[in-house]
Amino acid sequence: MRIGIIGGGLAGLSAADVLCKDHDITIFERADHLGGLAASFDFNGVSVPRYYHHVFDHDFITQKFLERFDCPVKDFKRITMSMLANNKEYAFTKPTGLLTFDYLSLYERFRYGLFGAYVFSLMNPGKISESLNARTWLNKVAGKGVTNKVFYELYARNKFGIPLEQISAKQFAHRLKAKEFLGTFGFPENGLDKFINNFSQSLLERGVTIHKNSSIISLRDKTIQTDKESYDFDIVINTAPVPAFLQFSRDIPDSYRAQLAKVKYCPVVSVIIKTKEFISDFYWHNVLREDAQMIVQHSWLHDKYPDKVTWVSRYGGAGDDFKLTDDEIKEKYIETLKKYYPNVEVLDSVVYRQPFASPIYDVNYPNVMPKEESPLPWLFNAGIATTYPKIRNMNTALESGIKTAKIIRSKIEKGSV
Numbered sequence: 324m325r326i327g328i329i330g331g332g333l334a335g336l337s338a339a340d341v342l343c344k345d346h347d348i349t350i351f352e353r354a355d356h357l358g359g360l361a362a363s364f365d366f367n368g369v370s371v372p373r374y375y376h377h378v379f380d381h382d383f384i385t386q387k388f389l390e391r392f393d394c395p396v397k398d399f400k401r402i403t404m405s406m407l408a409n410n411k412e413y414a415f416t417k418p419t420g421l422l423t424f425d426y427l428s429l430y431e432r433f434r435y436g437l438f439g440a441y442v443f444s445l446m447n448p449g450k451i452s453e454s455l456n457a458r459t460w461l462n463k464v465a466g467k468g469v470t471n472k473v474f475y476e477l478y479a480r481n482k483f484g485i486p487l488e489q490i491s492a493k494q495f496a497h498r499l500k501a502k503e504f505l506g507t508f509g510f511p512e513n514g515l516d517k518f519i520n521n522f523s524q525s526l527l528e529r530g531v532t533i534h535k536n537s538s539i540i541s542l543r544d545k546t547i548q549t550d551k552e553s554y555d556f557d558i559v560i561n562t563a564p565v566p567a568f569l570q571f572s573r574d575i576p577d578s579y580r581a582q583l584a585k586v587k588y589c590p591v592v593s594v595i596i597k598t599k600e601f602i603s604d605f606y607w608h609n610v611l612r613e614d615a616q617m618i619v620q621h622s623w624l625h626d627k628y629p630d631k632v633t634w635v636s637r638y639g640g641a642g643d644d645f646k647l648t649d650d651e652i653k654e655k656y657i658e659t660l661k662k663y664y665p666n667v668e669v670l671d672s673v674v675y676r677q678p679f680a681s682p683i684y685d686v687n688y689p690n691v692m693p694k695e696e697s698p699l700p701w702l703f704n705a706g707i708a709t710t711y712p713k714i715r716n717m718n719t720a721l722e723s724g725i726k727t728a729k730i731i732r733s734k735i736e737k738g739s740v
């Protein structure tokens with residue numbers, strides 16, 4: 324079968340990996356590089372991911388791929404975490420950090436502590452009603468003060484830029500129960516760039532055709548038209564973000580188009596900075612009530628560059644910063660950084676922006692998300708739009724490519740495609 328894969332991110336690569344043994348695979352990637360959201364860039368001679376990336380100890384699929392392509396994670400660490408609020412840095416690595424968290428009143432700290440104990444012991448996300456929203460649930464179990472000052476800030480404003488009322492309580496509770504921040508984190512010794520290069524090299528050696536710099540401008544009845552040429556396929560897999568897909572797809576049923584039009588994405592803007600010294604003792608910093616919402620010290624996990632590398636990023640509301648120039652973004656984000664760490668000396672910085680950083684998992688998402696199979700027998704989906712309720716990361720992206728490829732393989736075997 325001739326199979327066209329739209330998008331050379333991790334989902335596109337892993338789908339090709341499964342299917343290339345028996346089929347004729349072509350990958351189309353709009354950018355001049357592969358890897359999508361997990362791609363790297365050359366930061367003055369050093370390859371650095373465009374956006375912070377770490378591997379969790381339980382990301383088994385990511386680890387398997389990294390090992391296979393000579394980029395294993397050798398060292399997993401427990402991370403240090405802080406909250407930055409009201410011009411103060413609060414250590415949040417241990418539960419005792421809560422005692423000194425005077426951003427909350429004493430009563431609110433007590434409620435927060437009780438809520439934490441409940442999450443780790445009695446809470447059963449499976450028993451939370453599908454129709455309950457996170458605001459109503461959190462007001463009840465954590466109190467209004469904690470909900471407004473912490474959970475609204477972290478999950479509604481910072482994470483997705485939507486109200487807590489639009490987030491599902493069940494999904495939110497599942498995330499809390501996963502306790503990811505208590506696990507260990509790592510980064511591939513040889514870098515993500517080498518992983519993606521080795522992966523794509525292996526695909527090329529196995530006969531996959533890869534067209535970079537090839538933006539799809541139309542997909543109509545199994546024919547992919549790029550800005551350069553037109554190609555006919557038996558099967559097409561889309562891994563591009565849903566809004567991009569809607570722009571280039573020409574003959575999908577109206578009801579499917581209307582469904583997918585309801586899928587919303589959160590953008591991200593990141594300033595990657597280089598400093599001589601570490602900026603703090605923490606890997607992860609949640610910044611409350613600022614536009615620059617997250618500071619992640621990459622070198623704390625992977626100290627292999629001549630200088631220290633840190634991301635200062637914004638998800639929720641980041642679309643507002645798209646109208647700013649790179650210099651304006653640098654100035655704004657670095658100003659927030661310096662509010663907390665005035666002695667930081669930034670040696671160099673680069674800005675990356677991405678309108679489709681993550682689908683927004685609002686209460687309606689399960690009803691509108693694309694499934695692996697589409698209403699058209701020859702069209703399939705893979706990638707982070709399809710992985711809910713699993714969160715979007717490299718692991719779920721790789722897994723989704725494999726899952727879609729296996730569905731296709733089984734359909735071909737049964738002669739139903």
Ligand SMILES: Cc1cc2nc3c(=O)[nH]c(=O)nc-3n(C[C@H](O)[C@H](O)[C@H](O)COP(=O)(O)OP(=O)(O)OC[C@H]3O[C@@H](n4cnc5c(N)ncnc54)[C@H](O)[C@@H]3O)c2cc1C
Pocket residue numbers: 329330331332333334335351352353354357358359360361374375376377378537538539540562563564567571591677680681705706707708715716717718720
């Ligand atoms: C800020 C940020 C931090 C993250 N941190 C982590 C982390 O710490 N750990 C982790 O595991 N994961 C992390 N992730 C998530 C991880 O990067 C993604 O889940 C994964 O890379 C998604 O892969 P994908 O193939 O599904 O999608 P994408 O990477 O989005 O790939 C889709 C591809 O389609 C291409 N495309 C789009 N339109 C067209 C078109 N018209 N024609 C041709 N091609 C097109 C795009 O250029 C892109 O390459 C992070 C992501 C972001 C944004």
